[in-house]
Amino acid sequence: MKFEHITLGQRVMFGSGQSAANLAAEVARLDASRVMVIASEFERSMAKTATAQISPALWWDEVIMHVPVEAAERARSAANENDVDLLVCVGGGSTTGLAKAIALTTGIPIVAVPTTYAGSEATNVWGVTEDRTKTTGVDDRVLPVTVVYDADFTRTLPVELSVSSGLNALAHCIDSLWAPGADPINRALALEGARALAIGLAGVVANPKDLAAREQTLHGAYLAAVSFASAGSGLHHKICHVLGGTFNLPHAQTHATVLPCVLAFNAPAVPETAARLAAALGRPAIEGQEAAPAAVEALNALRDTLDAPTALADYGFTAADIPEATQRVLKAVPASNPVTVTDGDITALLTAALNGTTPAPSTPSLT
Template sequence: MSLSFEHVTLGQRVLFGHGQAGEHLAEEMARLAAGRVMVVAAESETELADRITSGLPVALRWREVRQHVPVDLVERARAAATSHSVDALVSVGGGSTTGLAKAIALTTGLPIVAVPTTYAGSEATNVWGMTEGGVKTTGVDDNVLPASVVYDSALTMSLPAGLTVASGLNALAHCVDSLWAPRADPINRAIALEGARALAHGLPRVVVDAGDVQGRDECLYGAYLAAAAFASAGSGLHHKICHVLGGAFDLPHAETHAVVLPHVLALNEPAVPEAARNLRAALGAGTPDGAAGSPGDGSATASLERLRSSLGAPTALRDFGLQEQDLPDAVERVLPVVPESNPVRVTPERLHRLLRAAWAGETPRSES
């Protein structure tokens, strides 16, 4: 059968190098001719951000960062950027920090240079998200796509093991969702599978040895590919669920993705056997001998669960504050945003079973 598809690749510079963040940032600020920079970094990242931006023309350092990017915070940050005549943004941190910089850029048009310290992947997409009144709204706008991304694995060395795992699985969720998202095509599927392979190989190395530079490099590389695939393919069922849960119930972003992922994969896997085989092979990189991807080894979901188990990944949403009585409300909120492209029809009953299993920490099971 001949191929027929439309693929969009976003334009962005990527600078990658261990210990080179400061040097690369200076290069990018010079290239952008930036003279008044706003550095967005949470209080916990202050020392790191100050160190790598010490040579920049910083006009404002913004340290208030909150997950899910509340609208009231965005409005104050935008006003500060305007009052300080900022001409460029530098974000140093995880997804919430990048998200705030994107929200500022959405209306100001200011260029962003993103310096990720986790594997969230927001830096490689043109997707923005803000929360107000318990509702998380997302959109797509090229204004929010960072002009450049500076990847430096040295900046991830202090990332706690638990957050390393959750953030890495959040990145892996970008790969999985991209296999059947609304704009999935052969190119972004190939990128997603390479991202999954890199993450499945790098994450166990980092968990065993926090100082493994090659493992950290591989995780950052995988996270970038995951986000690039996601930016092209669009948001699938998994991300719709997690955005609703995060906005409505204030659940932690990375941990929510880490818990929900295997349940969505288990739901969809029977309907996409070829994609599932390819994903199983990619996840095989997470075992010493690659056994998880060998013929006859079972499902991609089982391979993912072996990887998650080896990482000590979180398993239950109730551990992060979701109450069982919240589940019917969650179902009602998710149903209207379920993508038509999802391989399996999502009924209220199926969605409730999926969410309850994720809430309770049950073993993910297919309904086939």
């Protein structure tokens, strides 16, 4: 066994109903006096709750999915003009993404208060979109110095969005199993994150107000993000970045829809990992069953329980979009992917995701 693992330095404060006190303590610890609060209009009430014990200098609500460069520039200018010394983002992945875009060029630290299971708050990955192309990168300046988790905020998240956001987190886990920086440590984090997400999301669907289920899901989303921050973007995320940036598909729903197709494609090449994933999802392989089908069946059983999104066609993607998407994805495929990727593979995978079908695992062409 030989590997190099990096754990990102970040403070995590987890406590339901404790966001205002925890955020105030962090603002004081960081000696910040000019706080910019980033929250969409929809997220404003939660942001007011979280910031009840501080006095923000600036509120910013222009939050746009996939962080267009022009919107990022306006927010950066506002931060500079108001001498902001701390960014507090309260919301989902788009809100955190905007804070990261500001921090990338200004160096202003971030305290993140997540209200979904997006996981962006625990990574040093940034992304902006320009000319129908989403560009991502890694920079420690965008890693929030502190994450304030309060599961109370997720109790008002509609079940449908909870499911897609939670499956987005599960995609972080699964991609971390074979991404460029995959190692035994982040695989362990990813598999435990998958276990927690499967249990938590089932509980959320059964009772959306169940705080324990919400906490379990939020805990799993954090583990997913930490593993992803170390492992990096695998094939799944490269595909979804193309679909989001080029075709403006909704982030969480796209991840939730594409995930079983990528798992079916890659799992046959890593049977031991696939077996561990099936067990983590609560449906270990039965005697005589191969690991890859077991993992795919476990994921699809969870998706059935959750009534998960099934088809990219439901979000505006069309068959006419597949050729362009395929060529863009092929340029971004990580060399670490356990299966050799061809034009035909991506075309078939996107066709399955478009129509809402999961291809059966097949004999892989190993890299």
